[in-house]
Amino acid sequence: MIIILSVGGSMVNPGKPDQAYISSLSQIFKNSPHSFGIVVGGGKLAREYAEGERKKGKGEFWADLAAIRATKENAGLFLSHLRGICCLNICDDFIQAHDALQKHRIVLMGGTIPGITTDADAALLAECIGAKRLVNVSNVDGIYDKNPAAHKDAKKFGTLSFEKLVSLAQVQDTRHAGGHFIFDMLACKLIARSKIESHFVSGKNLEDVKNAIEGTRHNGTVVR
Numbered sequence: 047m048i049i050i051l052s053v054g055g056s057m058v059n060p061g062k063p064d065q066a067y068i069s070s071l072s073q074i075f076k077n078s079p080h081s082f083g084i085v086v087g088g089g090k091l092a093r094e095y096a097e098g099e100r101k102k103g104k105g106e107f108w109a110d111l112a113a114i115r116a117t118k119e120n121a122g123l124f125l126s127h128l129r130g131i132c133c134l135n136i137c138d139d140f141i142q143a144h145d146a147l148q149k150h151r152i153v154l155m156g157g158t159i160p161g162i163t164t165d166a167d168a169a170l171l172a173e174c175i176g177a178k179r180l181v182n183v184s185n186v187d188g189i190y191d192k193n194p195a196a197h198k199d200a201k202k203f204g205t206l207s208f209e210k211l212v213s214l215a216q217v218q219d220t221r222h223a224g225g226h227f228i229f230d231m232l233a234c235k236l237i238a239r240s241k242i243e244s245h246f247v248s249g250k251n252l253e254d255v256k257n258a259i260e261g262t263r264h265n266g267t268v269v270r
């Protein structure tokens with residue numbers, strides 16, 4: 047089975063690369079019988095690269111291109127940990143990743159085109175290769191009925207329908223400053239239209255990451 051992972055940039059590179067964390071995540075991939083398309087986010091590095099372009103007077107398109115470079119650098123952090131089982135190129139697009147998965151058990155990607163995020167890239171990669179399961183690994187441990195950072199009484203969902211996910215994204219995505227939803231709207235709509243079972247787990251809980259990959263019970267949220 048091919049599993050798609052969307053790994054938050056802040057998990058692998060919170061300021062400097064967290065090699066110990068990257069190594070333990072890589073161990074899960076190595077020990078698994080599955081194939082993986084792994085899409086890595088930009089985190090702080092992407093924000094710095096984008097800001098650098100803006101300071102030079104460049105527009106958002108160019109800021110995004112710089113941020114994409116950061117996502118690929120973060121994806122590259124896995125290469126030395128997955129030697130021998132992983133494609134050595136960080137794929138630039140979905141077809142490339144699709145083709146690379148014919149030859150390699152693990153394929154790495156960062157961002158692709160300006161204007162989207164690596165959540166959407168992960169969902170598009172899942173569609174491209176016909177993957178039936180996606181795992182979102184971030185520093186949030188599931189999907190809540192309201193922003194858990196702002197509301198102490200926010201409740202986490204164990205399971206969620208695709209329709210409910212899209213409506214939650216709609217409500218929470220439109221709120222301003224800092225409180226953006228766990229998965230962006232485009233990504234939500236893509237997994238909904240293709241009915242890709244998606245698991246949202248805390249990257250810090252490696253047991254949960256393992257269980258999500260296997261499609262078994264975990265402490266996060268399953269969208270199906």
Ligand code: UTP
Pocket residue numbers: 054055056086087088089090092096109110111113114117156157158159160161162163164165167184
């Ligand atoms: P991320 O997907 O990492 O966004 O892409 P994020 O919301 O900051 O996620 P975290 O913090 O890693 O969890 C970083 C930036 O790279 C650009 C966008 O500017 C995005 O905000 N990007 C990424 C693109 O323009 N296109 C892509 O395909 C991916």
